[in-house]
Amino acid sequence: MKLLPIPAAGQTPVRVLTIAGTDSGGGAGIQADTRTMALCGVHALVAVAAVTVQNSVGVSGFHEIPPRIVADQVRSVAGDIGVGAAKTGMLASTAIIEAVAEVCREVGIGRTGSIPLVVDPVAASMHGDPLLHEEALDAVRHTLIPLATVVTPNLDEVRLITGIDVTDDASARRAAESLHTLGAQWSIVKGGHLRSSDVSTDLLFDGDTFLEYTAPRLATGNDHGGGDTLAAAIACALANGYTVPDAVEFAKEWTRRCLEASYDLGSGHGPVSPLWRLTHS
16 A cells, blocks of 8 residues: 655654543544554644543543633644644534534634544444433534534434434445435545444445445454544545545544554454554554
């Protein structure tokens, strides 16, 4: 695959902002985002929206950061350092979503501004533990997704947001259309959770054209942080000037390689790993 460039020593890298929650187990969330960003040669900026208590077997609690503090983190780094692209992850509540949307519009992040925004509408952990208050789904639909350059839900999140249970290509296309109707410039319906298929196909839609990105399904339970990694890789590619289709193609292959390099951790699901990049130039 064509890798993103690593800047020369002393050269300021491309900057990408993640607005998301932490993972105390280090497998997903901001930790997964910043690992991918660093290994893509990108300087990671961080706005912490929530702190989770989790390990390889599940999430036992989380604490929300005050919405004003979340927004101020975005405002602070955007004004001083500059942002080439941004992504969202766990935002936890309506109040945080609304604060993030307001500050993104203020600093030019999102489809109506000059800075592309990848929205990963995190609603639950891979173990099924809730990471978003149920009442916040309307804010995801009507406040967050309309800002998205590209929105990247997994199949469980697709069902929660659109009411469509994706079981085949036809239902995946209906779901992509529904997400686009909510206001995203591009929508992705990811096939990683469609376990009945021997391939993983992600479907990208811009309102007119469907594009498919297919990879063999890898037989591993160590896929913690896969969605975060895909969204972060898309943001890194967009910050490097890629088009959305090319960014998704890059991120699909990046995530596949991270799945191949995944490792055991704790007694539950281990993380996908971008450490393979250390031995590839």
